[in-house]
Amino acid sequence: MRILMVCLGNICRSPLAEGIMKSKVAQNGLNWTVDSAGTGGWHSGELPDPRSRSTARQHGIDISDQRARQFRPQDFDDFDRIFVMDSQNFRDVIRQARNESDSLKVSLMLEESHPGENRSVPDPYYDDDGFEQVYQMLDDACHAFVERNIRV
Incomplete structure (x- = not known):
């Protein structure tokens, strides 16, 4: 499976999501590819963002090798699932979809842990205290996704 995490600038939420998912993939011995974009x-x-790196590090995850990049239509070909952090990210990514197959790959990350609730991962950029909350939300969602998909 090839998974892409997407947020606005690819410096706060999606790098954390990438790091968390990679950690869970490794813990479960899965051969999945995980990346992120903005x-x-x-x-x-x-x-x-240094606060994302610090939060990840506090949980034993190193995201210091990641570099921000922009989402591109080619990502629809390169990834099986595209998880976005909020409804604006969803609209921005869907706008680049070339067909229904592309659109079906895109969903809100928190749909994994809170199906049908249309929840967004808040952007912690302007709130130093929000990074740990974002980490926990993403950890729950990544855990739910991995658990559901290792049984397939």
Whole structure:
């Protein structure tokens, strides 16, 4: 399975989601590919936000090798599932879908842990205290996705 995590700038939420999912994939001995991207390209080439790196590190996950990049239509070909963090990310990614098959790959990340509730992962960029909450939300969602898919 090939999974892409997408947020706005690819420096806060999606790098955490990528790191968490990679950790769970490794713990379960799965041969999955996990990457992340942002709908905007302002931070392309940059490291994840220091607060995301610190939060991940506190949970034993190193995301310091990640670099921000912008989502591109080619990602629909390169990934089986595209998880977005909020409804604006969803709209921005769906707008680039070339067909229904592309669109069906895209869903909100928290649909995995809270199906049908249309929940978003809040952007912690302007709230230093929000990173741990975001980590826990993403950890729950990634856990639910892996558990559901290792049984398939």
